[in-house]
Amino acid sequence: MDMVKENLYARIDNMKEELWSMSDYIFDHPEVGTKEFLASELLENWLEKHGFTVERGLGSLPTAFRAVYENGTGGPSIGLLCEYDALPTIGHACGHHMQGPCIVAAANAIREAGLKEPFKLVVYGTPAEENAAGKIIMLEEGFMQDIDVALMMHGSPTTTCDVKAMANYQLDVTFEGTSAHAAINPDKGRSALDGLLLTFQGVEFLREHVPEDCRMHYTVTDTYGYQCNVVSPKATGTFSLRSFNTYVLEDLYQRFQRIVHGAELMTDTKATIAVTGRMVGKIPVLRLNRLLLDCAAEVGAPRISGPRKHPGSTDLASVMERVPGSCIRVAFVPENAASHSQEFLDNGKAETGHMAVIYGAKTLAGACYEMITKPELMAEIQQEFREAKEKMKAEV
Numbered sequence: 603m604d605m606v607k608e609n610l611y612a613r614i615d616n617m618k619e620e621l622w623s624m625s626d627y628i629f630d631h632p633e634v635g636t637k638e639f640l641a642s643e644l645l646e647n648w649l650e651k652h653g654f655t656v657e658r659g660l661g662s663l664p665t666a667f668r669a670v671y672e673n674g675t676g677g678p679s680i681g682l683l684c685e686y687d688a689l690p691t692i693g694h695a696c697g698h699h700m701q702g703p704c705i706v707a708a709a710n711a712i713r714e715a716g717l718k719e720p721f722k723l724v725v726y727g728t729p730a731e732e733n734a735a736g737k738i739i740m741l742e743e744g745f746m747q748d749i750d751v752a753l754m755m756h757g758s759p760t761t762t763c764d765v766k767a768m769a770n771y772q773l774d775v776t777f778e779g780t781s782a783h784a785a786i787n788p789d790k791g792r793s794a795l796d797g798l799l800l801t802f803q804g805v806e807f808l809r810e811h812v813p814e815d816c817r818m819h820y821t822v823t824d825t826y827g828y829q830c831n832v833v834s835p836k837a838t839g840t841f842s843l844r845s846f847n848t849y850v851l852e853d854l855y856q857r858f859q860r861i862v863h864g865a866e867l868m869t870d871t872k873a874t875i876a877v878t879g880r881m882v883g884k885i886p887v888l889r890l891n892r893l894l895l896d897c898a899a900e901v902g903a904p905r906i907s908g909p910r911k912h913p914g915s916t917d918l919a920s921v922m923e924r925v926p927g928s929c930i931r932v933a934f935v936p937e938n939a940a941s942h943s944q945e946f947l948d949n950g951k952a953e954t955g956h957m958a959v960i961y962g963a964k965t966l967a968g969a970c971y972e973m974i975t976k977p978e979l980m981a982e983i984q985q986e987f988r989e990a991k992e993k994m995k996a997e998v
Contacts, residue, residue, distance in 0.1 A: 606715060610967045611901060613711045614960060621703040621963070622956045624648065628699035629950050632688030635730025638665040641686035642727050645702045649725060652710045661743035663736060667727040668745065671713050677720030678980050680970050681749030682709050683921070685731045695946045696732065697757030697934070700959050704755045707963035712970050721974045724749050728917075735881065737917035741924070751890070751983065752921045753969065755962035757946065757955065758931030759939050760907040761898050763891035764884065767919045769848040771855055772879035773841040774823070775801060775862055779871040781828070781835035791833025795825060797869040798837045804861035805841075816854055817844040844915070848882040848923070849998045884919045885994060887926040887987045893979070894930045897968035903961040905933040926987035930965050934958035 614621075628641045642658075642665040649669040650656045660666035684705040685698045709723050726746060730736035740746055777798050782791030805818050812818075824838040843858060845851040862873050891909075899906055910931075921927055934954040939945035949955045973980045 606717070607968055607971060610711045610715055610971060611964045613714055614707050614963045614967065617707060618956075618960055621707050621959050624703040625700050625956065625959055626951050628686055628702065629694045632693035633686075634690055635687040635733040635736065636663060636665060638686050638729050641665075641699075641702060642667055642729065645684070645686070645706060645727060648706055649709070652706075653713060654709070654725065660740060660745055663729055663739060665727070665729040666736065666740060666745075669709075669725040670722065671709070672722045673717065674720030677722060678973055679722040679724060679748055679750045680973065681746060681752040681921075681925070682723065682725045682966065683728050683737070683752055683754045683918070684725070685728055687730055687732050689732055689942060692942070693947065694950050695943060696941045697946050697950060697955070697958075698731070699950060700757050700955060700962070701755055702727070704959045704962040705966070707959070708966035708970065711963070711967040712974070715971070717971070717974060719974050723970070731917055735879070735917040735920075738881070738920045741920055746921055746924070749925055750980070751973065752918070752925055752927030753894075753966055754918060754927070754929040755966060756929050756931045757934045757958050759933060759935050759937045760905045760931070761895075761903045761933045761961070762907050762909055762931050763894055763928050764913045764931070765886045765888070765891065765909040766846045767884040767913050768817075768844045768846055768881075768915045769851040769883035769919070770842060770844040770879070770881050770915050771851065771877060773843070774838055774876040774878055775841060775873055776836065776838040776876070777865070777869070777871045777873045779833070779835050779869065782833040784831045784833050788833060792835075792870045793833050794837040794869075794871050795834035797865045797871040797873060798822065798839045800865040800868055801839065801862055804864060805858070808857060808861065812854060813845065813847075813850055815846045816850065818842070846883050847994055847997055849995050851883070853998050881915045881917060882919050882923045883994075884916075884922050885926075885987065885990050887928065887983055887990060889986050890926055890928045890983050893969050893972060893983075894928055894965055897972070898930060898932070898961065898965045900968060901961055901964040903932055903965060905937065926983050930962055932958040932962045932965070
């Protein structure tokens with residue numbers, strides 16, 4: 603390990619008590635998405651105090667922020683993203699309280715390292731991951747367009763980097779028909795419920811003809827209280843469509859729309875499709891993952907493993923659709939623990955949780971140092987990202 607890296611890691615060790623105090627404060631004051639006023643102010647004040655230019659409140663999100671430090675011009679712009687929202691009723695059972703202190707420590711260690719090479723650090727506070735996909739809102743409102751790479755940290759049962767995340771569509775489909783008495787004049791009725799049931803059946807027939815990673819789910823969410831002897835004039839169902847490949851999912855969504863239209867024709871009803879949520883799949887950059895895991899091993903992070911077998915969906919993937927990105931997941935709970943669990947809560951302020959902040963900060967600082975001082979590494983990461991994106995498109 604070279605002297606500059608040793609200095610980086612020592613700086614993080616020297617501030618560990620302060621970082622743990624910040625992490626514990628956020629843990630003890632859980633705030634749900636878009637309401638994280640205490641957490642965002644804590645992180646904003648700390649960054650401002652340590653020489654970053656801070657913009658508080660971004661677009662429609664009052665608890666989002668952007669903090670910048672630039673050394674010279676023309677170097678890489680490295681995005682360091684952190685979440686700090688809690689879950690309703692159970693608090694920080696996903697470990698988001700660790701992310702902010704981890705990210706600001708990594709950013710400040712690089713700022714103080716005295717590097718001669720030009721670089722720009724952009725710390726983004728990204729609220730509401732759990733309930734509103736805050737990063738997607740920020741992207742839609744023009745933020746995170748100023749970074750060349752995106753890095754994040756998350757607590758985990760093992761230390762790893764994911765290769766995949768599922769793209770998904772969340773949909774509400776409402777059929778509207780014509781009410782009639784089902785015994786006296788059924789010929790006058792046009793059943794909205796029949797349209798919904800035919801859509802369910804169409805999805806079942808579709809299952810045989812999609813790639814293996816595609817998932818389709820549905821349920822009846824509202825029949826508006828109509829009795830069985832009344833032809834239902836309105837019915838709503840909720841659908842979830844998922845795939846690891848964003849472009850495969852887009853094709854699946856087009857086919858789903860045709861199923862709905864077919865059900866309209868068969869029942870002489872009208873349907874409305876409302877997209878209530880959408881996330882893209884990750885575009886994996888294995889060179890960036892390897893860089894993070896090499897740095898994690900260098901600082902002694904526990905239980906380094908391969909990628910998770912069953913990752914879900916994340917709004918970070920939308921950032922990773924635009925620039926190469928990765929999240930270092932740092933072990934701090936038992937290997938069989940799941941997020942949103944009591945184990946995450948029990949270890950949030952324990953030694954394992956505290957050390958995850960330090961391991962994560964050192965890992966990210968080491969990765970930033972490597973990308974800043976080795977332009978060929980950043981070029982390699984960018985090239986793999988472009989190739990991986992084209993490969994994903996070609997799979998459709």
